[in-house]
Amino acid sequence: MEQETNSYISFMLGDEYFAINVGKVLNILQLVQITKVPTAPDYMKGVINLRGTVLPIIDIRMKFGMEPIQYKRDTVILVLNVEIANEVVNAGILVDSVKEVFELQQDEILPPPGIGSKYKSKFIDGVRKMSDERFVMLLNIDTVFSTDELVMLQDSTETKEAQEAEKHE
Amino acid sequence: MDNFQKKFLEEASDLINQLEQALLTLEQDTQNPELVDSIFRIMHSLKGGGGMFGFDNISSYTHKLENMYDLVRQKKLKVTREMLDITFESADHITSMLNDDGTKSNEIKRNEEILNRRIDAILDGDNFSDTSFGPAESLEQTVSGVKSYYVKVKPYEHIQRNGTNPFFLIDELVGLGKHKVNIFYSNIPDFENFVLDDSYLWWEIILSTDKDEDAIKDVFIFVEDDCEIVIQRISESDIFEMPKVAPLLDCRQDFPFDLDKIKAICQEEAVKEKEKSEAENSENKAKVNSGDEHIKKFTKESSISGIRVASEKIDDLMNLVSELITTQAGLNLYAEKNKDAELTRITENLENISRQLRDTAFSITLIPIDYLVVRFRRLVRDLSREVGKEIEFEARGAETELDKTLIEGISEPLMHILRNSIDHGIESAAERMAAGKTPSGKIILQAYYSGSQVVIAVTDDGAGMDPKKIKRKAIEKGLIAADSQLSDKEAIDLIFMPGFSTSEKVTNISGRGVGMDVVKRKVSDIRGTVQVSSSLGEGTTITIKLPLTLSIIDGMLVRIADVDYIIPLSVIDTIFAVEHEKIVSAFQNVINIEGSQYPFYYLRDEFGLTDSAPAKEEIIMVKYEDRKIGIVVDNITGEYQAVLKPLGKLYRNQDIFSGASILGDGTVALVLDTHKVINQFTKYNEL
Amino acid sequence: MAKTILIVDDSESIREVVNFTLQNAGFEVFAAGNGIEAQKFLDGRTIDLVITDLHMPEMDGIGLIKYIRATAGYNRVPILFLTTESQLAKKIEAKDAGATGWIIKPFVPAKLLAAISKVIR
Numbered sequence: 001m002e003q004e005t006n007s008y009i010s011f012m013l014g015d016e017y018f019a020i021n022v023g024k025v026l027n028i029l030q031l032v033q034i035t036k037v038p039t040a041p042d043y044m045k046g047v048i049n050l051r052g053t054v055l056p057i058i059d060i061r062m063k064f065g066m067e068p069i070q071y072k073r074d075t076v077i078l079v080l081n082v083e084i085a086n087e088v089v090n091a092g093i094l095v096d097s098v099k100e101v102f103e104l105q106q107d108e109i110l111p112p113p114g115i116g117s118k119y120k121s122k123f124i125d126g127v128r129k130m131s132d133e134r135f136v137m138l139l140n141i142d143t144v145f146s147t148d149e150l151v152m153l154q155d156s157t158e159t160k161e162a163q164e165a166e167k168h169e
Numbered sequence: 170m171d172n173f174q175k176k177f178l179e180e181a182s183d184l185i186n187q188l189e190q191a192l193l194t195l196e197q198d199t200q201n202p203e204l205v206d207s208i209f210r211i212m213h214s215l216k217g218g219g220g221m222f223g224f225d226n227i228s229s230y231t232h233k234l235e236n237m238y239d240l241v242r243q244k245k246l247k248v249t250r251e252m253l254d255i256t257f258e259s260a261d262h263i264t265s266m267l268n269d270d271g272t273k274s275n276e277i278k279r280n281e282e283i284l285n286r287r288i289d290a291i292l293d294g295d296n297f298s299d300t301s302f303g304p305a306e307s308l309e310q311t312v313s314g315v316k317s318y319y320v321k322v323k324p325y326e327h328i329q330r331n332g333t334n335p336f337f338l339i340d341e342l343v344g345l346g347k348h349k350v351n352i353f354y355s356n357i358p359d360f361e362n363f364v365l366d367d368s369y370l371w372w373e374i375i376l377s378t379d380k381d382e383d384a385i386k387d388v389f390i391f392v393e394d395d396c397e398i399v400i401q402r403i404s405e406s407d408i409f410e411m412p413k414v415a416p417l418l419d420c421r422q423d424f425p426f427d428l429d430k431i432k433a434i435c436q437e438e439a440v441k442e443k444e445k446s447e448a449e450n451s452e453n454k455a456k457v458n459s460g461d462e463h464i465k466k467f468t469k470e471s472s473i474s475g476i477r478v479a480s481e482k483i484d485d486l487m488n489l490v491s492e493l494i495t496t497q498a499g500l501n502l503y504a505e506k507n508k509d510a511e512l513t514r515i516t517e518n519l520e521n522i523s524r525q526l527r528d529t530a531f532s533i534t535l536i537p538i539d540y541l542v543v544r545f546r547r548l549v550r551d552l553s554r555e556v557g558k559e560i561e562f563e564a565r566g567a568e569t570e571l572d573k574t575l576i577e578g579i580s581e582p583l584m585h586i587l588r589n590s591i592d593h594g595i596e597s598a599a600e601r602m603a604a605g606k607t608p609s610g611k612i613i614l615q616a617y618y619s620g621s622q623v624v625i626a627v628t629d630d631g632a633g634m635d636p637k638k639i640k641r642k643a644i645e646k647g648l649i650a651a652d653s654q655l656s657d658k659e660a661i662d663l664i665f666m667p668g669f670s671t672s673e674k675v676t677n678i679s680g681r682g683v684g685m686d687v688v689k690r691k692v693s694d695i696r697g698t699v700q701v702s703s704s705l706g707e708g709t710t711i712t713i714k715l716p717l718t719l720s721i722i723d724g725m726l727v728r729i730a731d732v733d734y735i736i737p738l739s740v741i742d743t744i745f746a747v748e749h750e751k752i753v754s755a756f757q758n759v760i761n762i763e764g765s766q767y768p769f770y771y772l773r774d775e776f777g778l779t780d781s782a783p784a785k786e787e788i789i790m791v792k793y794e795d796r797k798i799g800i801v802v803d804n805i806t807g808e809y810q811a812v813l814k815p816l817g818k819l820y821r822n823q824d825i826f827s828g829a830s831i832l833g834d835g836t837v838a839l840v841l842d843t844h845k846v847i848n849q850f851t852k853y854n855e856l
Numbered sequence: 857m858a859k860t861i862l863i864v865d866d867s868e869s870i871r872e873v874v875n876f877t878l879q880n881a882g883f884e885v886f887a888a889g890n891g892i893e894a895q896k897f898l899d900g901r902t903i904d905l906v907i908t909d910l911h912m913p914e915m916d917g918i919g920l921i922k923y924i925r926a927t928a929g930y931n932r933v934p935i936l937f938l939t940t941e942s943q944l945a946k947k948i949e950a951k952d953a954g955a956t957g958w959i960i961k962p963f964v965p966a967k968l969l970a971a972i973s974k975v976i977r
Contacts, residue, residue, distance in 0.1 A: 007876060022876065028869040035732055035837040037816065038776030039849075040823050047816065047829060047837050052488045054829045054837060056819045076869055089818050098869050101876035145819075330925070332934035332956035337977055366932070391957035391974060 007103050008128075010136050011078065011095040013061050017136040019102075019128070020080065024141055026090065027079035028098060031071060042068075045094065048077075053090075055079065060093040063144065069094050082145045091145065104128060109138065177222040181267055184211045185260050190543045192256055193550075199248040208256070209238040215263065227266050230281060233288050234259055246291070255287050257547075315346070315379045317408035317435070319428055321399035323371035326364070328395040335368055338396075341388045346378030347409045351420040371397075373426055375418055377407045403428070404435035411438050483533060483573075490530040491812035491831075497523045498810050499833030505807070535570035538616045538625070541580050542567050545587055545614065552591045559609035560595055569616035571623055575715055578695035579625065582688045586627050586711050587612065589685075594631035594709055604706065606630065619714075628710040634703040636660035643669065661703055665689045696827070722830075722840065726809035727787070727802040730778050733838035734802065735811045735830055740843050742790040742797055744805060749784050752801055760788070760799060769799030775850050791843045798847055813840060825849055858884045859976055864894040864908040864920065865938065870961075874907065877965040878972070891915025895923060898930060905976050907959070909938045910946055918946075918953050925954035934975035938963075 008019040029050070034057050036046040043062035047054050057077060061069045069075065074097035082089050109126035125138045188211045195204045212235035219227035234256065240246040262280055269277060320342060324335045343350060356369040378384070382400065389398050408414055408431075417431050497519055504516040542564045553560040571579070595601075595610035602608055615626045636657040643649045643663045655663075663669060667686040685701075692699045697715040724735040725744075745762055752760070752771055760769050767790065773782055788799040811830035816839075820826065827842045861883050863874045871887045878885045886903070888894040890912045898906075906924060910917035917937055924930045934956040939947055947958060959971045 007880065009872070009876070028873060030867075030869075033836060035829075035839065037820060037823055037826065037839060038732075038772075038778075039825065040820065044819065047820075049831050049835050049837050052492065052814075052831065054814045054816055054831070056817055058819075074868070084818065087818060091817075091819055098872055101872055101879075329932060331951065331954045332932055332975065334934075334975070334977075337974060340977060341974060388974075394951065 006106075007101055008136075008138060009078075009101045010099040012097050012099060013064065013095060014066055017099065017130070017134060018139050019136045020078070020139050020141050022101060024080050024082065025078055026081050029077040029079060029092065031075050031077065031094075048092070050079070050092075055090060055092050057092040057094060058145075060095070060144070069096065072096070074098075080141055083142045084146050089145070102128075104138075174222050177218050177224070178267055180218065181215060181224075181227075182264070184215055185264055186540075186543060187211060188260050189257070189547050192253055192260070193543070193546055195248065196253055202242070205238060205241050205248070209235060209242055212238060224266065226277075226281075227263055230259075230263065230266070230285075233285065233292070237288060237292060240292070249291075251287070252291060255284060255291070257551075259284060315377050315407040316402060317375065317377040317404040317406070318382070318385060319399070319401045319403050319426065319431075320374045320376055320385065321372070321397070322374065322389075323397040324368045324392070325395050325397070326367040326369065328368045328392065329366050331395070333392055333395065335370065335396075338388060338392065339372055339374070342374060342376065342385070345380050345384060345388075346376055347407070348377075349375045349418045349420060351424070351426060353423050353425075355423045375403075375408065375426060375431075377404075377409050401428075403432050405439060406442070408435060411435070413438065486530055486533070490527055494523050494527060494810055494812060495831060495833050502807050502809075536573055536576050537568045537570050538576070539564070539567035540576060541583065542614070544580065545583065548584060548587055549591065549612065552588065556592060558591065558595055558597055560591060561609055561611045562614070563611065564614045564616075566616040567614075569618065569623060571715065575623075575695055575697075578691065579697075579713065579715065582691045582699070582713065583614075583625065583627065585685075585688050590627065590629040590631060590709070594629040594633075596632050600632075623715045624712060625715070626710055626712045628708060630708040633705040633707050633709050634661050634664070634701075635705050639663050658702075661701055664701065665699075722811045722813055724809050724811050724840065725789070726806040726811075726832075726838065727789070727804065728806060729772055729776070729803050730780055733806070733832060733836065735809060735838050735840045736789060736791070736800070736843060737840075738808070740791045740793075742792055744787055744789050747786055747788045747801070749782050749786055752786060752788075762788070762790075762799075767797060767799050769801055770846065770850050771801045772846075773801070773803075775846075791847075793844060793847050798843075800841075800843060800846065811838070811840060858882055859904040860884045860886065860902070861905045861907060861972075862886045862888065862894065862897060862903050864888045864891065864906065864912070864917070866890055866909065866912045870909065870938070873965070874968065877968055881969055881972075891917070891920040891923070894920055898924070898927070902929070903933060905972065906933060906935045907938065907972075908935065910950060918949055921950060921953040921955050936971055936975065 007022040009022050009025050010017055010019040032048050034046040034048055043059050045057045045059045047056050059069050076098055077092040078095055079092045082091055111126060123140055123143050125140045128136045130136055191204050191207050212231045216228050216231040216235055241248060262284060265277055328335060351373040353371045385400055414431055414434050417427055500516050504512045546562055549560055549562040590612050598608040610631055612629045617624055640655060640660045644651050646668055648666050664685045669684050689699050692713055697713055700712045703709040723738045725738060725741055727734050758768055759766050769788060783803050786801055786803055787805050788801045790797045790799055813828045815828050816826060825842055825846045827840045830838050830840055832838050861878055863871055865871050866889050875885045888897050892915050908917045908920055921935055936957050936959055937950045937955050938961050939958050940961050956975050957971060959968055
């Protein structure tokens with residue numbers, strides 16, 4: 001029986017590993033000067049010149065409610081092909097580093113942890129366990145871009161519980 | 170989706186456009202063999218392309234239609250109303266297969282079954298007729314763009330030293346098409362002089378391919394310096410289809426092709442072909458009468474698709490022209506600063522040439538509105554049948570040209586407007602006669618230039634709009650206060666408010682809740698305006714005005730903090746230097762300049778910038794309605810001709826910026842829409 | 857048996873993209889971060905194709921190309937180098953040093969594969 005295999009490219013935001021389906025990634029760019037567009041939300045870092053077209057750049061860490069990204073040597077821009085409201089849009093996201101490209105069979109994708117765990121499944125297609133016991137979260141980048149507000153990866157009520165639980169450990 | 174699929178989708182939608190045009194014309198002139206040929210060719214292309222780019226469903230579906238029109242070509246089938254209807258519906262069906270993302274598959278399958286049954290009925294049925302139709306051209310040769318070449322590949326001896334394998338070159342070359350390869354061993358030296366790693370073989374290849382000459386050159390791109398390459402075009406058609414040449418193509422070891430003789434025979438064949446097709450053409454001309462105008466229109470359609478196919482190259486060209494203008498603007502600034510007479514003279518010359526280049530490049534991307542008129546005709550035809558009204562559609566000024574992006578942007582709004590006219594504007598035949606009008610309604614689309622704008626007006630002679638009814642509806646929907654005093658014109662303008670819909674019953678066609686507010690938004694997205702004027706009982710006219718040159722703005726380059734901005738010269742009145750102190754100490758954002766009071770906006774504040782401002786700033790007085798309002802920036806860099814690039818959908822809410830422009834040093838500058846700036850910040854300040 | 861390719865580039869992102877593209881196309885891919893690492897890797901091994909960037913710390917691409925050509929057992933291996941449009945002089949230098957062909961940065965996967973198919977089949 002044929003299995004669907006998909007390739008993902010993984011990257012780090014802070015301490016967490018995320019991955020996006022390689023079909024959505026157009027390009028990986030070194031960091032260049034970003035022109036900030038005033039009056040836009042903070043997580044919209046600005047625009048850059050990509051070979052004559054204007055490409056918006058998002059600080060996806062801020063969109064996830066993390067601290068704003070600090071530019072380091074490994075910081076790169078992932079240029080993505082995103083679908084928002086039936087329109088295809090190109091946008092770049094800033095990531096702390098790109099890790100690797102791996103292949104996943106359909107049956108290797110674990111469902112995103114449900115209630116009681118940290119992450120909201122609308123933005124996470126699934127999860128994969130890596131060789132070192134860590135988890136990589138497979139991002140549904142289209143949904144992430146389709147929300148104008150901050151993406152609450154974590155359910156606010158459950159965050160509190162999770163925090164409480166951690167305290168007691 | 171990969172690039173090839175995307176390209177096929179573009180080509181396919183073009184083909185569908187051509188198909189509809191041909192069908193509409195064929196309806197009026199069912200005996201026309203050229204139209205039947207074109208339709209056959211379109212089906213053939215869709216079948217072939219579909220199979221190649223992953224649309225097997227389209228490929229298998231068009232197969233039957235191709236057969237059907239082939240039989241018509243061979244005069245074995247007559248064109249009937251049912252055939253035309255099926256083909257129209259097939260055009261839609263293919264379009265939905267092109268757009269299918271998998272969710273509509275069942276519906277599509279069902280649709281296809283019905284269509285296939287109807288096609289089968291025609292193919293098997295009693296529709297066969299022997300009536301002579303007129304000579305049909307044999308198409309196979311004209312469809313393929315196969316050309317034949319002679320290629321000589323003679324690697325230099327040392328070629329293998331950089332890892333090149335000459336056999337791979339030959340392998341790649343022959344992969345381009347049909348071929349005959351002749352290997353030459355003549356250069357192999359005798360044993361004592363034989364160097365193990367050197368290359369002594371060389372080749373002559375006769376190749377026929379539909380790829381262009383660049384593809385052949387591309388095979389040798391790495392070995393230009395290591396190899397003798399000769400590429401000669403020997404025929405404009407497929408040499409392997411010429412029986413006369415066959416014996417000359419036999420390969421004998423170390424015996425070169427007799428190139429002169431081969432070329433001579435190809436010439437002969439070419440002349441023969443030309444004479445044959447000219448004879449056929451003059452026969453055809455005698456038989457085809459007033460189909461001429463339709464055909465003219467039709468071939469114009471094909472020439473538009475020629476622009477379409479090259480559209481990526483046009484985009485590249487436009488990008489390069491933009492960069493040229495940007496660089497030239499930078500050079501201008503430099504020349505001014507350096508006050509070098511000779512340099513200034515040269516730059517002025519350059520500016521002149523750039524302007525002309527820009528205008529020419531622009532005219533290449535201009536497309537006549539006629540391109541859309543096909544779609545509109547189709548819409549009117551289908552829709553008026555559906556609602557049971559008789560409606561005539563006339564397009565005037567369809568040769569008026571618009572920028573490619575504008576054409577794409579205006580298509581949907583115009584379709585909405587037409588739908589509204591057909592659905593709500595034009596009355597039924599009975600109502601019309603009762604009102605003393607002709608039973609069939611008329612919709613006229615007019616396009617013309619006016620100043621620096623293109624005007625497109627859609628007029629119908631329908632029921633017109635009732636200001637009282639509209640006002641009542643607006644009050645019901647809570648859009649205006651019950652006691653508002655409105656002139657008739659103001660009342661009619663209410664249809665542009667979001668949430669408004671004038672129809673009593675929501676019909677299938679325009680009923681998706683799409684109102685004039687959406688039309689207005691889409692038109693203003695391409696920097697146009699829309700107005701309505703209507704006379705109750707007589708009809709309605711919707712007028713759209715679009716700027717001719719969308720992309721290039723003459724502006725003033727300014728700076729605030731570390732970002733560059735561009736303000737269009739057309740809104741700038743005067744510029745004054747002003748002390749920072751004066752700005753911050755101004756009361757309620759009003760400043761006194763040369764004795765007069767002006768309101769102003771301090772963009773540093775509005776943009777929330779916190780770094781320290783320069784001691785001396787600039788205030789730009791811009792025209793706003795009938796007043797002058799000041800916009801404060803850090804400093805002015807100079808005049809700048811900017812090529813406007815969109816910021817993209819993600820920045821849709823930041824509409825104070827009309828777009829961005831790429832400066833000579835590659836950084837991005839933001840183009841300010843001062844009108845929107847003032848509107849937006851006035852709102853905030855009044856809170 | 858799958859053909860083996862060595863990619864030499866000091867940028868992890870480039871190594872990743874090349875790795876992913878070529879693995880998907882059925883090649884076995886090895887990566888090195890600079891010329892010295894590449895040399896160590898090639899020692900005693902056979903490889904079917906080398907792709908190298910030109911600007912790298914410690915030993916630049918030209919040096920690596922020369923080294924490979926001078927090494928018995930490797931002197932016929934196809935070598936492609938990565939270059940940007942504007943580096944014409946470098947291109948000539950690299951070809952003179954013995955490179956087989958080049959790939960222009962930035963590249964899309966299709967271009968990478970097209971260049972590779974010219975030199976290994």
